[in-house]
Amino acid sequence: MSAKNTCPICGGNKVKGTTTFTVDLGFGVVVVRNVPALVCDQCGTGRxxxxxxxxxAERLEMTVNDARKRHRQVEATAYMPA
Ligand SMILES: [Zn+2]
Structure with a gap:
C-alpha cells in the first residue's frame, strides 16, 4: 500500500468521497460542501x-471573493462539478 492512500493521522485507508471546506475570512466564514476528496474510512479526515x-482552489477563491463582496458573515455553497 502506498503512503498516498494511507491516512497520515490514523493510518486508515483513504477512499474517494466528499468533504466540507471552511475558510475563515476574518469578517465571516465560507463553507463549501461536497468537495471531491480522498476521505479516510476510519477517522473521516478529508484531503x-x-x-x-x-x-x-480556483472555485474556492471565486466563492470567497463573492462572499467578500456581499459581506456575508456565513456563506454556504456546494461544489458543483463542471
Ligand atoms: Zn484517518
Missing part, C-alpha cells in the same frame, strides 16, 4: 485529490 486541487 483534496491532487488531480483536482487546482480547480478546487
Amino acid at each position: 483534496i485529490a491532487d488531480e483536482i486541487a487546482d480547480e478546487i
Whole structure:
C-alpha cells in the first residue's frame, strides 16, 4: 500500500468521497460542501485529490471573493462539478 492512500493521522485507508471546506475570512466564514476528496474510512479526515486541487482552489477563491463582496458573515455553497 502506498503512503498516498494511507491516512497520515490514523493510518486508515483513504477512499474517494466528499468533504466540507471552511475558510475563515476574518469578517465571516465560507463553507463549501461536497468537495471531491480522498476521505479516510476510519477517522473521516478529508484531503483534496491532487488531480483536482487546482480547480478546487480556483472555485474556492471565486466563492470567497463573492462572499467578500456581499459581506456575508456565513456563506454556504456546494461544489458543483463542471
Ligand atoms: Zn484517518
